[in-house]
Amino acid sequence: MGGRGETDFFSGEPLRALSTLVFSDNVDLQRSASLTFAEITERDVREVNRDTLEPILFLLQSPDIEVQRAASAALGNLAVNTENKVAIVLLGGLTPLIRQMMSPNVEVQCNAVGCITNLATHEDNKAKIARSGALGPLTRLAKSKDMRVQRNATGALLNMTHSETDENRQQLVNAGAIPVLVQLLSSSDVDVQYYCTTALSNIAVDANNRKKLAQNENRLIQSLVNLMDSSSPKVQCQAALALRNLASDEKYQLEIVRARGLAPLLRLLQSSYLPLILSAVACIRNISIHPLNESPIIDAGFLKPLVDLLGSTDNEEIQCHAISTLRNLAASSDRNKALVLEAGAVQKCKQLVLDVPLSVQSEMTAAIAVLALSDDLKTHLLNLGVFDVLIPLTDSQSIEVQGNSAAALGNLSSKVGDYSIFIQDWTEPNGGIHGYLKRFLASGDPTFQHIAIWTLLQLLESEDKKLINLIGKSEEIVQMIKTIADKQIDSDDEGEEDGEGEVITLAQRSLQLLGQGGKSSHIEG
Template sequence: MGACLSCLFGRRTRSALYEPLLQENEREAVADLLTYLENRAETNFFEGDPLRALSTLAFSDNLDLQRSAALAFAEITEKEDVREVDRETMEPIMFLLQSHDVEVQRAASAALGNLAVNTENKLLIVQMGGLEPLIRQMLSPNVEVQCNAVGCITNLATHDENKSKIARSGALVPLTKLARSKDMRVQRNATGALLNMTHSDENRQQLVNAGAIPVLVGLLNSPDTDVQYYCTTALSNIAVDALNRKKLASTETRLVQSLIGLMDSTSLKVQCQAALALRNLASDEKYQLEIVRSRGLPPLLRLLQSSFLPLILSSVACIRNISIHPLNESPIIDAGFLSPLIQLLAYEENEEIQCHAISTLRNLAASSERNKRAIVDAGAVERVRELVLNVPLSVQSEMTACVAVLALSDELKPRLLKLGICQVLLPLTNSSSVEVQGNSAAALGNLSSKGN
């Protein structure tokens, strides 16, 4: 972009055909701006004389000068550390954004996108009416204009105060359309913008109404890992809502299979988000069963045994939800999950992982003597006895609840007593947590209920 700028100024300002067309103040502004650009390291273009020179060109009736100003703004905002700017700085860029000239549009939206990296600038751009011209540019037949406009909206949508305004502005339908663009840059920007709009209930509903769900599901098979990540994460957020899960279940028959496939992606962040999306879907009984039937357990087991904390957390959270369904208890045990889950009970780096692991074991023990026995045989009770007095209260609560479930088995009660579980349950009846007290007392009660 720098080469184009110097070429533009250098050729035109020396041309006898060009200079007579300029007003005196425009000629001065061109000359001044060339000087400022030659000394750009010492120049602040966002205020004073440099800004006045740029503004003179931007507000000129001469299209070439407008192009020069737009290119200059694009280059300056790209090369310099982006700082907060005021309305005076933003006004010439906003004016250029309204142009019908493709070159001016492209450069002005690039400049605006660069400025939109700054938090305060994100707000100012929307407050000054930037959304409407950006939406028009998204509808442009020019791919470069589309790309820059969508990229700018992606940046604007990272600010919470802008999200609802963007959702109500009419931007979601063109964003959804551009998510299917053949140009990968446009596709990335559009799916990134859609993702940024999935962080509140209201905006998620607007997105669903705009027809985004089939587009996002279709793009899960994109060859681009960024697009995969944006779409997987967006669908994960959409699946937080029960009504959206019902819609997904009725219309997107390929969703679970696609997400299971993405757990084998070469990208760790895609693997992680795929497991999280399945976790959210598995809030519903239908999906709990479908994930197991679609062979989702082997990749989840692999992620569970990873050394990367986010993968462990996402997969153990998913298997916890899947384990809620009674028909999934035996398949999960038979797939080899018990030993890794028991190992995670000692995962001190993350309390949530410990909670999900023990909660899963409790779910697996819920409805079958066989499964209770398998859990005890795998060493779960010994591990709980070793850890329970020194883990956080939330983990203590889950551990004591799990023991209470295991203690319902008449066959296993003698083994539990022999393993010394009462030695840790008794002091926990004096816990500061009412839940831990209650669970410990229930476990002791269950252990003592069989008459000999």
């Protein structure tokens, strides 16, 4: 068999010659054939047909260790090619590979698992592998003493979790993979850590799996928290993402804080590597949903770094997670609202909000609206000049941004003491408060009308004569309020009746304050 370099063994005469050796009953000839296949596939991987694959699959079934080892190496090499991945499984390659995974010989195990790892990257193969009985042996080999076998096996388990269907992940859980993956988080090998962390992160996407993890795996959170201090950025990243997925559940939101997860998350948040920042800020966003976590996160020093992230990157996802976290942190107490404001969150939003993507605008305006709920902060917010951005944004192309901006204006219009800024901004910028009220009243959208009339009522109750006079002089606004106040509620719309009824009541109250009320003629005895 001289001159292998030039010969094409994948077709014609050379392939026929090799096949003759394969199907002879002579073990030496079969060894020679299997080594040749291993060598040529090492050098040249291309799409092959069943004439090439069938002899190799036949060799896999040999009782001879040398033949098995070389044949599985050849198959693993060919399984790098996409078409071959599908063909190997269709030709029945899984059964002999599973048998080889159970071989006492470590080399044979290693090659067989490596081949399955390659086959498992193809979506068409995943369900077949899941149903073939391969997951049990793979899970057992993940605990192998041999590092190469362990790496290949955990890599295969990871590939099985990257799946479009939950079904394949479910099969993996049923095969007992979770305890093994959790145990291997404390492996000393960085690749194994990475494969297991990522696999668990994918498994944790599903709520039922999170329940299973919660019942049985008490070391999970602590191990993932420890891995956020790994020397490998990709492991740190996946550990934070796994915690993010787990923190979709309340139990885990609290547990991560208890396991001292905040300090490593803060370190990742302040790194200069974008994927690390993104995974950390996504994780802290979920953790911040729990009211009991607001103060611990603030006390751990997250406010300033979160505010800094808003302006230091133009990564939309990072900005969204950062401002959403700040809003969560301000949700429950006036103390925390004041601290979020002190950290410069509002100034930063004001500076950026007109130039960021809509998704970020929506989060920023929602955050300002939440802060504006605190009576102690209203004057401070007005003095920061938030009207300069909120008023134009009530005319945004996004319904969410319009609604959030109007809600913030509404919250700021109630019980402020000094209403001079409302007078100053009555017609400017962008049509001012007047333009905003007019637009929302004319919108025909019951929610928008409700916000506008409620805001108007706050302004009328301000007892600021100049402001009340401005409102009274706007014929358009007065006319629209009259129209709304005169509406008859259609009793067919049972569901909407409360909301609409409230809008009508607010409109009638506004007219009374404007001295245009007293129209009770609609009430029939």
